[in-house]
Amino acid sequence: MKKEWPVWEVFIRSKSGLDHRHVGSIHATDAKMAIENARDVYTRRQEGVSIWVVPSKEITASNPEENGELFEPAADKIYRHPTFYILPDELTHM
Amino acid sequence: MYLNNDPLEADFQAKIDKGQNIEAKDWMPEKYRKTHIRQISQHAHSEIVGMLPEGNWITRAPSLRRKVALLAKVQDEAGHGLYLYSAAETLGITRDELYDQLHSGKAKYSSIFNYPAVTWADMGAVGWLVDGAAIMNQVMLTRTSYGPYARAMVRICKEESFHQRQGYEIMLTLCNGTEVQKRMAQDALNRWWWPSLMMFGPRDAESPHTEQALKWKIKLKTNDELRQQFVDQTVSQAEILGITIPDPKLKWNEARGHYDFGDIDWEEFTQVVAGNGPCNRERLEARKSAWEKGAWVRDAALAYAEKQEQRSLKVAV
Numbered sequence: 001m002k003k004e005w006p007v008w009e010v011f012i013r014s015k016s017g018l019d020h021r022h023v024g025s026i027h028a029t030d031a032k033m034a035i036e037n038a039r040d041v042y043t044r045r046q047e048g049v050s051i052w053v054v055p056s057k058e059i060t061a062s063n064p065e066e067n068g069e070l071f072e073p074a075a076d077k078i079y080r081h082p083t084f085y086i087l088p089d090e091l092t093h094m
Numbered sequence: 095m096y097l098n099n100d101p102l103e104a105d106f107q108a109k110i111d112k113g114q115n116i117e118a119k120d121w122m123p124e125k126y127r128k129t130h131i132r133q134i135s136q137h138a139h140s141e142i143v144g145m146l147p148e149g150n151w152i153t154r155a156p157s158l159r160r161k162v163a164l165l166a167k168v169q170d171e172a173g174h175g176l177y178l179y180s181a182a183e184t185l186g187i188t189r190d191e192l193y194d195q196l197h198s199g200k201a202k203y204s205s206i207f208n209y210p211a212v213t214w215a216d217m218g219a220v221g222w223l224v225d226g227a228a229i230m231n232q233v234m235l236t237r238t239s240y241g242p243y244a245r246a247m248v249r250i251c252k253e254e255s256f257h258q259r260q261g262y263e264i265m266l267t268l269c270n271g272t273e274v275q276k277r278m279a280q281d282a283l284n285r286w287w288w289p290s291l292m293m294f295g296p297r298d299a300e301s302p303h304t305e306q307a308l309k310w311k312i313k314l315k316t317n318d319e320l321r322q323q324f325v326d327q328t329v330s331q332a333e334i335l336g337i338t339i340p341d342p343k344l345k346w347n348e349a350r351g352h353y354d355f356g357d358i359d360w361e362e363f364t365q366v367v368a369g370n371g372p373c374n375r376e377r378l379e380a381r382k383s384a385w386e387k388g389a390w391v392r393d394a395a396l397a398y399a400e401k402q403e404q405r406s407l408k409v410a411v
Contacts, residue, residue: 004190005396007183024246025180027189029399041176044169045253064120 006055008034010042013050020052028053110311115241118184126310129303130240131185132201133312138178139196139203141171143377147211148220156214163260164217170257174250181242197382204228205363206293208371215268215275215282221261223283223290223328229254230324231294239311262331269335276337283332284340291355292363294321325353 005027011020023042028034034053042048062070078084087094102121109116116122145168152168155161179189195201206224211217232254235247268279295317298304307313315323325344332339343356365371 003396004188005392007180023249024177025183026176029395030402033395033399041173044166044173061119064117 005029006057008038008053009056009059010034010038011052011054012038012042012048014047015049020050023047025056026053107309110239110309115244116239117241125306126312127185129307129310129312130243131182131187134178134182134185134240134243135187135192135195136202136204138175138182138192139201140207141175141178142196143203143207143381144224145171146377146380147207147209147373148217150211151214151217154214155217160217160264167221167257167260170253174246174253177246177249178243181240181246184242193385197378197385199369199378202367204293205366205371206289207377208366208374209285209289210373213278213282215265215278216286218261218264218268218279219282219286221257221259222265222331223261223286224293225254225257225261226328227290227293227324229258230320234314234320237311237314265335265337269337279335280337283337287340288358288362289366291321291324291358292366294318294324296360296363322352325355329353 006029008026008028008031010023010026012023013020026034026037026041028037031053035051038051038053039048043051074080103123106116106120106122106126116126148164148168148171152161152164155164179192182192183189192201196203206227211220229251232247232251236244236251238244238247265279265282268275295301298316298318301317304313304316308316329339329344341356343354345354347354366374369375
């Protein structure tokens, strides 16, 4: 045995109008085989109408240890939400 | 309340206590990681080895309807094994290492698959009881703390329900058939009942990891709780079939609100786990042989892909 087949991340669009969503991963030697294997493993019951595969090593992920710097600044900006603004009750359709 | 001096570990525990999931890149105690690798891979191996007793009956299924159902079930099990292997790989172990652990005997798989499937009724009993017991465990695991494992479980649970129903339908057909067919169903229940109860693992008193596993929400119910739940729900199912669960001590206990049941032969369980069950050697040999005989295919596919890539690079230059 030489070496392991590369890992691919699999994204499936369950029906048109919806985003592709990450469902798991698969091993395959190339992109075509990755799509075929993803079809067999993740869409046996019509779970998809479209498949994306991406080599796992090509994905850059944010580091959970930096979650504070990345995501906390949004926490105190409640003025970005519509409910921050105080308007009279009789105002409708806004 | 659990006290912990390590701030990272205290944070980790607080997240779990709040019902948050742990994801692959999050900090986790080494023991949490190791326990999960062990448990998820054991689960994956069980799906893969679980194909063997049933694969044996595909060519001998009594009708086309039964054959397509069994084929689909076995294919699902391959799929479930793959979902689980990919969940285990998020914890930093490779697929080859996982297979090595199975083939070398270092990793275990569910002891139930070391029993032979000798008649067609066994396909019914396995679906009804073995998948039934597995579902009980798996439904609990959809709420387990490790995200990739929990998500794999959600997908698996959606698919398992057909497995149990097709098994029960096989039993029902046999039980409504001739005397000989009904005896065949009873015989299968007799042989699969106790091993199915053993699937939930040792008694709580003898299960040293239970406390830690509950604290980390690796499991949410103990072995004994799940076993009791299984017995309680299965009794009426056997009554509908009109066959008898092979346990003279099985009796409704009004005070407990549960069925009492007889003693499990734990010596048999220990023996099967230790590798001395009726089919341990055969199962492992079948796995190893498939893996070794497939090596040239894996290598050839990889060599082909590499060659294609080299060619496309040359064209680009």
